[in-house]
Amino acid sequence: MIAHAQPELTKNQALVFGSLSDAGGPLTAYAILDLLRENGFRAPLQVYRALDKLVEYGMVHRLESLNAFVACSHKGCAEHGTAAFAICENCGDVSEFTPDEVIKLLKEWTQAEGFTLARTTIELRGTCRDCISQPN
Amino acid sequence: MIAHAQPELTKNQALVFGSLSDAGGPLTAYAILDLLRENGFRAPLQVYRALDKLVEYGMVHRLESLNAFVACSHKGCAEHGTAAFAICENCGDVSEFTPDEVIKLLKEWTQAEGFTLARTTIELRGTCRDCISQPN
DNA sequence: GGAAGTGGCGTTATATTATTACATACTTTC
DNA sequence: GAAAGTATGTAATAATATAACGCCACTTCC
Numbered sequence: 001m002i003a004h005a006q007p008e009l010t011k012n013q014a015l016v017f018g019s020l021s022d023a024g025g026p027l028t029a030y031a032i033l034d035l036l037r038e039n040g041f042r043a044p045l046q047v048y049r050a051l052d053k054l055v056e057y058g059m060v061h062r063l064e065s066l067n068a069f070v071a072c073s074h075k076g077c078a079e080h081g082t083a084a085f086a087i088c089e090n091c092g093d094v095s096e097f098t099p100d101e102v103i104k105l106l107k108e109w110t111q112a113e114g115f116t117l118a119r120t121t122i123e124l125r126g127t128c129r130d131c132i133s134q135p136n
Numbered sequence: 137m138i139a140h141a142q143p144e145l146t147k148n149q150a151l152v153f154g155s156l157s158d159a160g161g162p163l164t165a166y167a168i169l170d171l172l173r174e175n176g177f178r179a180p181l182q183v184y185r186a187l188d189k190l191v192e193y194g195m196v197h198r199l200e201s202l203n204a205f206v207a208c209s210h211k212g213c214a215e216h217g218t219a220a221f222a223i224c225e226n227c228g229d230v231s232e233f234t235p236d237e238v239i240k241l242l243k244e245w246t247q248a249e250g251f252t253l254a255r256t257t258i259e260l261r262g263t264c265r266d267c268i269s270q271p272n
Numbered sequence: 273g274g275a276a277g278t279g280g281c282g283t284t285a286t287a288t289t290a291t292t293a294c295a296t297a298c299t300t301t302c
Numbered sequence: 303g304a305a306a307g308t309a310t311g312t313a314a315t316a317a318t319a320t321a322a323c324g325c326c327a328c329t330t331c332c
Contacts, residue, residue, distance in 0.1 A: 065257050102241050105237055125256075126252045149280095181320080203319095275331090282324090284323090289317075299308080
């Protein structure tokens with residue numbers, strides 16, 4: 001478990017985090033940029049810089065297999081372990097969960113290998129329950 | 137466990153697979169393109185099309201967190217389960233392994249959720265044993 | 273044999289994602 | 303208030319990936 005300080009956000013960081021929270025799902029950096037143009041955003045770097053910090057603070061996760069970003073689903077982004085994501089390829093819905101037992105096993109593997117673990121990516125692609133039961 | 141047929145490769149597929157095998161580590165699509173220019177490759181699509189097939193055949197894995205590709209490390213790419221990767225951020229070395237117990241736990245989660253799993257990405261970022269013991 | 277389908281290939285152009293480089297401003301610290 | 307650190311704005315560009323088109327080789331089915 002890693003405790004994340006809950007720092008004061010700068011204006012840009014707050015705007016980016018707000019759009020991700022409001023979206024309720026993953027957004028690409030350029031989608032965020034378009035949403036924030038009316039707030040004065042002009043360039044990708046404004047988004048990427050804010051995202052870097054938000055990811056560092058643990059408030060936003062990067063979805064590697066989508067090249068997109070999503071607000072952490074934990075209330076207040078309180079301290080929690082490594083997250084995993086189930087991504088529905090039909091509706092785009094993303095479920096975040098915390099597979100502690102899986103993380104434990106992976107840590108055991110890294111320790112046996114002498115590998116110093118910095119960051120873990122676990123992403124499941126497939127079809128969510130709703131999309132299976134309600135085929136379009 | 138999924139059995140992958142070991143199909144005849146086309147000329148382009150064989151060239152792309154050859155560069156990945158020779159490299160012994162991950163390459164980006166554009167790095168492959170540059171390696172294969174002397175073999176007549178001119179455009180990214182030639183690489184991406186071959187990679188798509190090789191990934192489909194299970195002979196090449198895509199590393200989502202690197203936007204790169206790596207030849208499967210299993211001998212002859214025989215049938216095997218979902219792979220995981222430990223990526224050294226210092227030397228770039230990638231270790232492929234097959235964490236069956238982890239996959240089993242993740243499958244249990246998906247079944248409990250009614251999520252139909254199509255593809256699993258597990259990537260560990262950190263520092264390998266050699267780079268820890270021989271700091272530059 | 274020929275029509276129709278399939279898959280691979282080559283090429284150009286373009287879309288999407290991310291970073292480099294440089295200048296400016298604000299804030300904290302001493 | 304000078305120095306150091308952090309955030310910002312902007313333009314330009316790099317890196318990654320796909321769309322659209324036409325061509326050719328092969329099959330298969332009548």
